[in-house]
């Protein structure tokens with residue numbers, strides 16, 4: 001047995017044992033401590049007292065003492081394989097009452113001291129340096145022993161006696177490299193086990209006389225058989241096999257690691273053929289030499305199943321047809337030939353009872369079983385990992401396999417191009433075409449009754465809507481293809497399992513779940529989902545069904561686009577109703593605009609918004625100008641903030657409103673009735689005071705225009721300089737002046753009115769505050785005191 005094989009076996013046993021213990025003691029929790037491959041020379045001291053499983057395999061431990069494991073009273077499984085222990089005193093385990101599983105294989109043990117132990121179920125002492133079988137008489141009390149691994153270089157019938165009364169399930173017996181000097185053929189006679197595995201020394205040519213069938217075993221496994229005979233030489237191994245014929249108990253025979261000739265190989269087959277063995281398995285075979293065409297006697301066999309795995313042949317220097325012929329005409333139920341470089345297999349000559357054929361990992365081509373009408377009982381055909389190329393040929397091959405239910409043609413190079421008649425056998429239920437190079441066209445011809453269809457890892461871009469209806473299809477695997485959407489269930493109405501992960505599905509349609517009423521399980525993760533509005537329906541429908549149905553949810557369902565959502569689980573992707581619904585969006589925008597328009601209209605009509613805006617605008621301009629005018633220049637020669645000109649008819653307003661509101665803020669106002677110098681002409685006075693004032697305010701009303709404006713027209717006519725500096729003019733429109741009432745020669749007034757650069761006196765009281773503030777801001781400037 002190879003190292004890898006034995007460790008796989010070991011782990012399988014441990015796993016099963018753990019599982020069994022778990023079930024028995026589901027309340028108690030296991031504590032597994034793995035210290036394997038750590039170069040330890042001793043069992044570590046720092047272990048938890050609750051440790052139930054301890055793995056210290058593959059270290060350099062050379063000694064095991066009671067103190068090492070004394071405190072681990074809960075220890076159930078101890079794995080010490082692949083260390084350097086030479087001596088073991090079984091009494092070291094006397095405080096580990098729970099210990100059930102002890103693996104000491106692959107050490108250098110040559111001696112053990114015995115001590116009563118009763119609870120062990122699994123004891124492995126194989127692959128050690130024992131000379132005689134390490135069987136203490138105390139082993140006889142281990143009534144629960146299920147597995148016993150032994151090793152020895154000398155077998156004696158008496159050594160087995162202490163355990164002869166036990167019903168062991170499996171015994172592994174490893175014969176040391178020096179085995180064979182003094183053989184007692186009957187030494188295993190008293191071994192009471194259901195299954196016996198004998199490992200012969202590796203280096204030696206098989207020259208043993210041990211009666212391997214002497215025990216009670218129903219199942220026998222022999223490893224390491226090197227048997228390359230010269231012609232007519234006495235054959236020890238054939239002799240050993242001949243003894244099998246005398247043991248009618250034997251049902252299973254497994255041969256491992258065989259090195260022999262083609263002729264001997266066929267001879268072995270023929271020998272086993274005539275025994276009571278029902279299951280014959282051969283693996284890791286190295287064959288040399290040529291093959292003579294000898295007659296194979298098919299009569300009288302018990303064989304039901306033959307398995308041949310991993311055959312290495314240096315060269316085929318003979319017609320292989322002969323070998324294929326032997327296998328194809330065996331009247332057995334199950335035939336497995338895998339990992340050989342077999343190129344072909346012949347069609348059985350007569351109706352064959354073969355039910356199961358497993359030819360995976362060979363070199364079979366499309367012509368295998370072509371036109372073969374004798375495989376009518378065949379239910380399962382496995383052609384995985386071969387050299388199949390054209391699916392049409394395989395479809396045609398199944399034509400006459402009336403019972404075929406399961407076909408595995410995965411891991412070939414199959415494509416389907418030529419469209420001919422669709423010959424699939426009607427009986428096919430499970431079809432595995434995964435890992436080929438099939439495209440969408442494969443859906444044009446599928447077996448009508450197929451229930452499980454595996455098409456993963458192909459080149460399918462879309463599932464055509466018009467595929468032949470697959471009413472029986474329950475399970476569809478199209479993972480690892482190039483699909484961009486989930487299929488609808490129109491054509492496969494009974495679909496209950498869909499596997500479509502690792503595709504290019506970006507916008508999965510939500511109606512999938514509605515169209516597939518029978519769906520029980522869907523696996524659609526690891527697709528590049530586009531997280532936008534379209535995916536919301538899908539997320540919604542997925543989260544509505546139970547999470548057990550959605551395999552891999554939520555961890556393998558993530559956004560791939562847009563960049564901002566990359567890696568976000570679909571479960572956490574939320575987008576507002578508004579941004580997805582165009583109608584809703586348009587309505588919302590419409591309503592918003594409408595509300596805005598109504599508000600603005602309301603503000604304009606009822607609250608005179610334009611007036612306020614104008615006011616604010618002027619204020620801003622004033623501020624701006626004030627900042628940009630060199631102040632000092634202005635301040636020179638100024639005595640007043642403003643000179644006010646108005647008509648006598650408006651004097652009431654000026655005195656009751658204007659003056660109080662301006663002067664309370666320390667603004668100096670010049671009024672002609674207060675400040676005019678008597679004896680000068682009105683125009684002289686006006687010009688004089690305008691020049692001493694920072695601003696000139698005209699209170700405009702129809703009266704003013706009629707009675708007073710003429711004085712200023714003159715002034716404006718003479719002082720062109722001021723015409724450009726209309727900055728200094730402030731017009732307050734006290735009452736509206738109709739355009740017609742302005743005399744046609746008042747050009748300046750018309751211009752000013754047209755420019756609308758006046759402040760309107762608001763009728764509403766609540767606007768007065770802003771009006772005054774604005775006015776004050778316009779004329780407020782710090783006057784230099786000495787100019788007073």
Ligand SMILES: *[C@@H]1O[C@H](CO)[C@@H](O)[C@H](O)[C@H]1NC(C)=O
Nearest residue numbers: 084085086107108109110129
């Ligand atoms: C195994 O033990 C023997 C003595 O029993 C010793 O001679 C030998 O060196 C040991 N081998 C290893 C690999 O420790």
Ligand SMILES: *[C@@H]1O[C@H](CO)[C@@H](O)[C@H](O)[C@H]1NC(C)=O
Nearest residue numbers: 116117118137138140141142
């Ligand atoms: C072990 O078995 C022997 C008989 O083989 C019996 O006399 C003895 O009492 C047993 N010991 C225990 C501890 O069961």
Ligand SMILES: *[C@@H]1O[C@H](CO)[C@@H](O)[C@H](O)[C@H]1NC(C)=O
Nearest residue numbers: 194195218219251252279305
């Ligand atoms: C014999 O082999 C068959 C098929 O591998 C298996 O099902 C059966 O359990 C084996 N019997 C024994 C006793 O190991």
Ligand SMILES: *[C@@H]1O[C@H](CO)[C@@H](O)[C@H](O)[C@H]1NC(C)=O
Nearest residue numbers: 274295296297298299300301
């Ligand atoms: C074939 O085998 C059967 C059973 O072992 C035997 O009776 C018969 O004689 C054999 N036939 C030939 C031609 O050897």
Ligand SMILES: *[C@@H]1O[C@H](CO)[C@@H](O)[C@H](O)[C@H]1NC(C)=O
Nearest residue numbers: 279304305333334355356380
């Ligand atoms: C043949 O193989 C199939 C599938 O592994 C199995 O179900 C069946 O029991 C086998 N038949 C016999 C006779 O071992």
Ligand SMILES: *[C@@H]1O[C@H](CO)[C@@H](O)[C@H](O)[C@H]1NC(C)=O
Nearest residue numbers: 309336338358359360382408
């Ligand atoms: C076919 O045989 C191989 C090799 O023994 C095995 O790994 C595989 O599971 C078998 N396939 C089936 C479908 O039984």
Ligand SMILES: *[C@@H]1O[C@H](CO)[C@@H](O)[C@H](O)[C@H]1NC(C)=O
Nearest residue numbers: 366367368369370371372396
């Ligand atoms: C299979 O049968 C067809 C027609 O029956 C024939 O043309 C073809 O040559 C046959 N192929 C083989 C490999 O026997």
Ligand SMILES: *[C@@H]1O[C@H](CO)[C@@H](O)[C@H](O)[C@H]1NC(C)=O
Nearest residue numbers: 384410411432434435452454
């Ligand atoms: C199809 O075969 C592949 C191996 O090629 C295997 O992994 C897969 O489980 C099989 N599918 C089914 C449905 O048995």
